[in-house]
Amino acid sequence: MENTILEMQFAIDTFYFLVMGALVMWMAAGFSMLEAGLVRSKNTTEILTKNIGLFAIACTTYMIYGYDIMYGGGVILDGIEVIAKDATYAKPSDFFFQVVFVATAMSIVSGAVAERMKLFSFFAFAVVFTGIIYPMEGAWTWNGEAVFGLFTLGDYGFSDFAGSGIVHMAGAAAALAGVIVLGARRGKYNKDGSSNAIPGANMPMATLGTFILWMGWFGFNGGSVLAMASKESANAVAMVFLNTNAAAAGGVIAALLLVKILWGKADLTMALNGALAGLVAITAGPDTPTALEATLIGAIGGILVVFSISILDKTFKIDDPVGAISVHGVVGLWGLLAVPVTNDGVSFTGQLLGAATIFIWVFATSFALWLALKAVMGVRVSAEEEAEGVDISECGLHAYPEFTTK
Template structure:
């Protein structure tokens, strides 16, 4: 307990120590239109009273009306001016409600993860697995509140679709090759000071549930032998530092997002809703953790024989996967951050089509190759396709979404057996393959299938997002850089972390506890106290 409290104190001290660095950082605020260049510095708005004006009908576009033009309209056509003002406020309000409701949907995915992972593991560890999935929500949120949100989004403002957030304007950057490389933000620690703003708080909620998804993923690959103490420390490390850093590089104005502007590589790394930021990050961390923990007892026999250890409740696992699929509509369509962006219809439909294709191709692959239509693989194929379509969902057409999903389902099956039989890495729920491998596939899919109908001026690059099939090899190159960066950074960061942590806090339970089950020993409760778990099902 003392070690845990020490880690928390150090985390708070770090977050407070980062605040003075803001004076050293470079201003990350996007260039304003000439008419707005002399505008007053942004101020936080904790009530929302100043958000939503006539200018928001158009947005922060180059042809948005100036303050002078709006003032002239008020004098000459007061009724029209009031109507325009109301329309602007309504647009921002719609975007707020859309973003929050989609954030609530993503939060509901936590239940899906809990059911899926618990169902795919054994009954004697059900309470332990469920508790990790429950507590990662609170642990991740607190860590993200302390430092994570600031490191990720501290230089990403203003949040145009929400009409505010302009005070999140400080990104720490270094200069290489004559170009600025953003590394992390420096505004928004503990949601205090200039961060006390309705748009910034709304963005926190939405980004927090995405982060929490990434933190949850390794609880599946490391299930059934992970000590709860080390899990808690891991939760803070992931949410406070590693996830926010990579997320900043892609979503917070960091160096991967500026590869297009700085080096003419398409629009820089493009990841619409998080194939790499969320899922690959979680999947690579899961790989590092599973390697450091080692396989469950009895998983591998003499001569490298692979022994199957079936989950105890497949209906529970499948129900969890369906809940995840439902929440994914908030995950993907919500990433427009704008209910007024009608591309949400295409995003949602692409998401649905890809998931159907992934579940079918996984089922068909198992049926043709192994003679049985494996239900658990079909369920994981659904998730794999959802992971894969998460990055390209806004940039591709329906046919491409189907192709991406079909490939994801087969890739899932091949990867699961490769990890299990060739790498000899024990992953009870297939998290490495579902999230890590297909997260990488999803990021690459943007660079292949993006059709140039969406994404104009994304990452401050003129024009829409196009992939290899539509003439932009630079975009594919940027996506490859994103995949390599994620794998190297996340794997090294977590492999070293788990090895060092194991010196001070043991990662793995004792063989006796593992044989008897982790429920009572690690979390103090038994999932199924009314009946004795038969050894054949343990």
């Protein structure tokens, strides 16, 4: 009887893990729609190609090499045992759940370098990022390995439940390095240093993408509970779902109120980024706050993202077409720092140390890789190709051919 119950729990937990992973995979569609809506129509096909390509690359490189770096037990060479003796879920489900997280981190880079980057240079970066750069910092954090053999983050009280830092801030660090190497889009900044707004082509598509991401985030955070087949784990999942939703709502409300105060009008793009900021903020610790606390954590994220997008654009001349660096980087750091407020077992020192480790490693290695790619194959399209739109130069296909003129 006991064995039957354990087998049933195993089956339920494995099934739950797989379904949550599928929800996270659906976030790839959300990123695709969000980014396609926020770039100009002449760059739509290329951004969609980047998103489906990076997902396929992430799944393959992480299977061949990345998972082995991060957790040990290579999928290709060593195989993954289907049922470990003391496992609570099937190990292949763990690989599936982890690989969609890797793809999410890489998706963050896609939007930030949009509209001026060579497609296959981006794919080359994706191979190394998903196969080596991300798995290394994942091994130091979620797998608890010593950072370069020097210290263990867990000993300092570091905690990142579902990846505000490990996934989101890491993706933003890689994106920041890429944007610095690439430079701004032509026409974005004037000679006097002022910034020109470059509106996206499709706000309904961007809004749909945000709602898809909001939905997928329940798998992102809920799946990180890692179990469902007991009263305790079921309650934990329910609370994580509740807090995830509350934080997103708080981010939207705060961002809308702030832009109304600052600019006198509602700004849809800031509302969308406010939702994503709330989701990123709560991801590091959705299991311990009350619903009201989660709403406030998300609201602070929504406020931070509005100021961050404006400051990075106007002050630092960081040209990020979709606001990814602010949403996932700045707010990812806030998410890590918010955890000790509701979780006594986590320290601010540990969170800062973990954030610094993730950012320094990912930014430094990504910057070096971007520079290497620039020297070997180039990373930016020509001025003529950028003016025409990278859809034609990189993909040979218009996304909206009926609206183009010859």
